[in-house]
Every structure is written in structure tokens, then in C-alpha cells.
Amino acid sequence: MIVEAGNQLLHVHTLNVSRGGAKVGLTKPLKVGTLAQLYFHRLNEPPLDVPAMVWRTDPDGVAFLFIGNNQESLTPASPS
Numbered sequence: 126m127i128v129e130a131g132n133q134l135l136h137v138h139t140l141n142v143s144r145g146g147a148k149v150g151l152t153k154p155l156k157v158g159t160l161a162q163l164y165f166h167r168l169n170e171p172p173l174d175v176p177a178m179v180w181r182t183d184p185d186g187v188a189f190l191f192i193g194n195n196q197e198s199l200t201p202a203s204p205s
Contacts, residue, residue, distance in 0.1 A: 128189075130161040130179075139165075140186050146177070150186040155179045163189060 126149060128135040137149040147163060155161070157179050165173040177189035 126166070127164040128161050129164070130155055130159050144191075146180060146188060146190045148183075148186050148188045154182045155187055157181060160192075161189065163191075 126137055126139045126147075128137055128149065128151075135151065135153070137151055139147060139149055141148040142165075159179040161177050161179065163173075163175045163177050165175065167173065175191050176193045177191050180188045180190040182188075
């Protein structure tokens with residue numbers, strides 16, 4: 126995953142992802158409230174670009190809260 130925050134592009138390891146947010150391993154902490162764009166590259170699926178905000182920082186990484194109307198893009202498509 127790539128995190129774009131301000132003028133920074135950070136390649137990070139995803140620790141956890143849910144419909145409402147994601148936690149990533151970051152060695153360089155970001156301030157709570159920082160706005161970011163998260164770029165998920167998924168195997169055999171289209172990439173996801175999701176706006177997010179730093180929700181909290183923990184010793185093992187940073188938790189992002191997805192913002193905006195992303196629920197449709199984060200929900201797996203039903204088989205047709």
C-alpha cells in the first residue's frame with residue numbers, strides 16, 4: 126500500500142483493513158488528524174484509492190479512518 130500525506134509518499138505494510146479504516150506499519154509517525162490518500166494494490170482486483178485521516182498512532186503503526194463515501198468501493202462485488 127502507498128500512503129500519500131502532504132508531500133510524502135510512503136510505501137507501507139498493511140497490518141489490518143476493515144470497511145471503516147486501515148492500520149499500517151509506519152516507522153515515521155504522522156500527526157492525528159492528518160489527511161491522506163491511501164492507494165491499495167490488490168491481487169486480481171482493481172486498485173482502490175481511498176481518502177483517509179490519521180485516527181490514532183500506536184507503537185506498531187498508524188490507524189487511518191476512511192473518510193467520504195467509500196462504502197461501495199470497499200464492499201466486495203456480488204457475483205453476477
